[in-house]
Amino acid sequence: MTKGSLFIISGPSGTGKGTVCKELARHDNIYLSVSATTRDKRVGEEEGVTYFYITKEEFSDMINQGMMLEYAKYSGNYYGTPKRQVEKMLDEGKNVILEIEAQGALKVKEKMPEAVMIFIVPPSIKELKSRLSKRGRESAEEIEKRINTAKWEFSQCPKYNYVLVNDDLETCVKDTLEIIKATNERQELIERLLKEI
Amino acid sequence: MTKGSLFIISGPSGTGKGTVCKELARHDNIYLSVSATTRDKRVGEEEGVTYFYITKEEFSDMINQGMMLEYAKYSGNYYGTPKRQVEKMLDEGKNVILEIEAQGALKVKEKMPEAVMIFIVPPSIKELKSRLSKRGRESAEEIEKRINTAKWEFSQCPKYNYVLVNDDLETCVKDTLEIIKATNERQELIERLLKEI
Numbered sequence: 001m002t003k004g005s006l007f008i009i010s011g012p013s014g015t016g017k018g019t020v021c022k023e024l025a026r027h028d029n030i031y032l033s034v035s036a037t038t039r040d041k042r043v044g045e046e047e048g049v050t051y052f053y054i055t056k057e058e059f060s061d062m063i064n065q066g067m068m069l070e071y072a073k074y075s076g077n078y079y080g081t082p083k084r085q086v087e088k089m090l091d092e093g094k095n096v097i098l099e100i101e102a103q104g105a106l107k108v109k110e111k112m113p114e115a116v117m118i119f120i121v122p123p124s125i126k127e128l129k130s131r132l133s134k135r136g137r138e139s140a141e142e143i144e145k146r147i148n149t150a151k152w153e154f155s156q157c158p159k160y161n162y163v164l165v166n167d168d169l170e171t172c173v174k175d176t177l178e179i180i181k182a183t184n185e186r187q188e189l190i191e192r193l194l195k196e197i
Numbered sequence: 198m199t200k201g202s203l204f205i206i207s208g209p210s211g212t213g214k215g216t217v218c219k220e221l222a223r224h225d226n227i228y229l230s231v232s233a234t235t236r237d238k239r240v241g242e243e244e245g246v247t248y249f250y251i252t253k254e255e256f257s258d259m260i261n262q263g264m265m266l267e268y269a270k271y272s273g274n275y276y277g278t279p280k281r282q283v284e285k286m287l288d289e290g291k292n293v294i295l296e297i298e299a300q301g302a303l304k305v306k307e308k309m310p311e312a313v314m315i316f317i318v319p320p321s322i323k324e325l326k327s328r329l330s331k332r333g334r335e336s337a338e339e340i341e342k343r344i345n346t347a348k349w350e351f352s353q354c355p356k357y358n359y360v361l362v363n364d365d366l367e368t369c370v371k372d373t374l375e376i377i378k379a380t381n382e383r384q385e386l387i388e389r390l391l392k393e394i
Binding site: 005106113114121122124125126147148150151154155157158159161163165186187189190193194196197 | 202303310311318319321322323344345347348351352354355356358360362383384386387390391393394
């Protein structure tokens, strides 16, 4: 069986990458990687779907044993990508989507250089600010902070394989599906050539 | 001025990547990087066009001063990519093509993660063998050696941004020009977004 491919999706907060990922996961053979976290489970969240909920001790054991592809600490809690879960899905021939911020993405790319990195950008900064205000989750100050983080994230774009503009959700999802298809076809081509040797 | 982009082109011996690169260099704003070598100049070769011819002492000084993006030794002579030359062209907004084997390519990618890596493959191994025999430069034994090297090179493909099949030269050049165009457009998009912040 052809090994599956790993896709890393990043983009500034408010570009709608979460919605793109959810849409992708509705398609055949595309699966979202589930992160592990040390934070408490919130109402409506589900173990193994929203996150894998583990203790701080379990988390640091996993780091020490090299079992995390990447991890980060936000407001006192750890979030990370368990390596084994990703590798298992890839071995099963699945296409795996990792929705992850740029810093973590670059760490994963170092460990798995075959990962296909997709960066999703908004059509304009004006639109990004408007989307962040509309969802009403962040204060004006917090929005400014996110825009400043976006600055650094944009500068990392050239390291990504693809940059997609999320102007229209449907088009953005379609473009991503085409990247997944092209990556799978390329994998098959290489396997065919290797068999011919 | 928008900074130029760096394109690394690799592929097994006999895929015709050299011809593709020569065709690309005939287009506006696309330049081939010229390697430095310690081997003697041959009849018909030109300083600064075929290679930069330098002494072994000069070459090892450049290595020690970190002035080589990558280098390798073949049959007693050194070959390498002078960093300054590439950076100068990029600063001038030029698209720079580096035709280089996979091992060197991965070294350059480590140092310049924004490099766009293109891998050119033959339509089949049968065709690759036939091309190598036809050009008549290598013995049967040497051809077998090159096919074996190709095996390792193919396994590195997933680390490349793009894999192109060189079935028809014109199509392969056209596909590469499209990649260059898309990369330039993406660079402009990012610069526009950064300016808007």
